[in-house]
Amino acid sequence: MKAKNPFKTGSPAAALWAEIDPAALPRHVAIIMDGNGRWARRRHQPRMAGHRGGVRATREIVESCARIGLPVLTLYAFSLDNWKRPRAEVDFLMRLLRQYVRRELDYMRRNNVRLRVIGRWQELPAGVAADVARAVEETSANTGLQLVVALNYSARAELVDAVQRLLEESRSNGLTRVDEATLAAHLYAGDLPDPDLLIRTSGEMRLSNFLLWQLAYTEIWVTETLWPDFSTRHLLQAILDFQQRERRYGGLSPEEARAERKARALGGALLHR
Secondary structure, three states: OOOOOOOOOOOHHHHHHHHOOHHHOOOEEEEEOOOHHHHHHHOOOOHHHHHHHHHHHHHHHHHHHHHHOOOEEEEEEEEHHHHHOOHHHHHHHHHHHHHHHHHHHHHHHHOOOEEEEEOOHHHOOHHHHHHHHHHHHHOOOOOOOEEEEEEEEOHHHHHHHHHHHHHHHHHHHOOOOOOHHHHHHOOOOOOOOOOOEEEEOOOOOOOOOOOOOOOOOOEEEEOOOOHHHOOHHHHHHHHHHHHOOOOOOOOOOHHHHHHHHHHHHHHHHHHOO
16 A cells, blocks of 8 residues: 655645655666756846755755655765856855755754765865764764765766775785776765666756766656756656656566567477477
8 A cells, every 4th residue: 555645635746646656766866956047047136046046946855855765865066167167156155055054954863864975075165064074974873865965076086086095905905806896886975876867957968977987877857947946846757757767777678578588489489390
């Protein structure tokens, strides 16, 4: 029997959840949160207003993922390339990040959400890094949703850092052979499953240097919706579409495999006539 619907009766989210199989949720959803600047520009507002709208969307999505029992959510929050933006915007983003971490820490404690961070986040301004480290530490024992935030992140930098750690190990313990599993274990969060579903907002068709290793077999869902307008309804639609896809990992679907076995059996029977 399906559990009680976690969303308000009669809401679009409730209707979508009724179509979703809770037992077949993706283990890991990753989101490239894009479109804050365009959202603000269309409203003739400064870019900072778009970033504030993005924080509101982030809060809603995190809460909804925790509510439905999603195991892992990874959000692409600030890339190494974002330092190229105007200084005033970067400073604003750092302040906004500190505010978010401080305000949401109590929610994470109360709702069993564990915060994890990937990227070279220790290189962020000292106050930002300290707030992030505190939130990571204070939620480290939580066992619910793992909220992974990519900060000062680059997938290429992640691979470089992983190789660097492997080189250090080879010097200290004589490691001489590396396979896929070894490299994967040395990524920033090597214990987590790869994302099953990647969501990209704002209609862009690129990965933007995000989780390049981990996204090898990930299903991709792109929406024209800008991040500040992204809601629980969009999240659930993405999950529903994901559940209707057939993941083959380079092999055959069950139907194709059955057809292949049938064809081989028929061919064998014809040869022995």
